[in-house]
Amino acid sequence: MIANKYLIQGFFKNTLLHIFLLTVTISCLFPIFWMVRSSLMSNATIFVDQSLLPHEWNWHNYAVAWTKGNFGVYFFNSLIYTVSVVMGIVIISSLAAFAFSRLKFPGKDALFYMFIAAMMIPLPGSFVPLFVLMNKLHLVNTRFGYILCMINVGLSLSILLLKTFFDKMPSDLEDAARIDGCSRIQIWWHMALPLAAPALAVVVIYNSLNVWNEYILATLLLSDNNLMPLQRGLMVFNGAYQVDYPVLMAGLTMTAIPIVAVYLFMQKHIIKGLSSGAIVG
Numbered sequence: 001m002i003a004n005k006y007l008i009q010g011f012f013k014n015t016l017l018h019i020f021l022l023t024v025t026i027s028c029l030f031p032i033f034w035m036v037r038s039s040l041m042s043n044a045t046i047f048v049d050q051s052l053l054p055h056e057w058n059w060h061n062y063a064v065a066w067t068k069g070n071f072g073v074y075f076f077n078s079l080i081y082t083v084s085v086v087m088g089i090v091i092i093s094s095l096a097a098f099a100f101s102r103l104k105f106p107g108k109d110a111l112f113y114m115f116i117a118a119m120m121i122p123l124p125g126s127f128v129p130l131f132v133l134m135n136k137l138h139l140v141n142t143r144f145g146y147i148l149c150m151i152n153v154g155l156s157l158s159i160l161l162l163k164t165f166f167d168k169m170p171s172d173l174e175d176a177a178r179i180d181g182c183s184r185i186q187i188w189w190h191m192a193l194p195l196a197a198p199a200l201a202v203v204v205i206y207n208s209l210n211v212w213n214e215y216i217l218a219t220l221l222l223s224d225n226n227l228m229p230l231q232r233g234l235m236v237f238n239g240a241y242q243v244d245y246p247v248l249m250a251g252l253t254m255t256a257i258p259i260v261a262v263y264l265f266m267q268k269h270i271i272k273g274l275s276s277g278a279i280v281g
Contacts, residue, residue, distance in 0.1 A: 040057045169192065
């Protein structure tokens with residue numbers, strides 16, 4: 001009887017927990033579903049047709065958003081910025097984290113704490129000196145200048161994550177690599193990076209989300225319509241097509257799909273990287 005009592009209590013607890021989680025999931029996914037649904041409707045039926053699925057699917061909205069809304073250019077720009085920034089952050093932060101973790105040099109701790117302290121400075125607080133610096137370097141309204149600034153934004157947290165992971169790496173592996181004749185760079189490339197794959201996955205997805213969704217810095221540095229990323233271009237697009245809601249929803253859908261796909265593809269590595277920072281190999 002006692003065992004049955006605990007089984008019944010456990011069943012009800014699990015049922016309530018699953019109902020709660022299912023409710024939260026639906027509440028999070030429903031706006032995305034409604035956005036996609038609205039993007040397939042016409043401007044005349046979007047506020048009239050209250051069915052879950054539209055009676056007539058209007059794929060022409062995506063063509064209008066891609067061409068007339070200049071979304072093809074915005075999408076290409078965001079792709080360039082995201083790939084360039086993430087690659088730069090991965091290379092620079094992994095080299096810096098490996099040096100902070102495995103090398104001994106004067107001022108190492110002070111330099112590392114300076115990187116950590118930079119995380120406490122909000123991005124708007126650095127706008128004035130950042131714009132002045134970019135202006136003096138003649139990098140305002142250039143792809144390279146925006147990429148450099150975004151790399152700088154993501155370095156501190158990435159170095160902290162990777163250094164924590166490298167600190168847990170067994171020194172025996174590094175000693176064995178030295179015996180085999182590997183240099184510091186070869187140890188970093190052939191040993192440290194493969195073992196830090198879960199932490200690198202966290203760095204990649206975090207910075208991909210950050211760059212793909214960035215708006216404020218792009219507004220500050222970029223004024224050329226042909227250089228704008230998706231989020232900045234979306235505001236220009238919204239101003240031009242604010243009455244045509246299905247086309248606007250099509251643009252929002254195209255903005256959301258790539259980063260959602262990247263997250264779904266890498267979610268296993270992200271969870272592993274966040275939960276197993278003390279386990280290497």
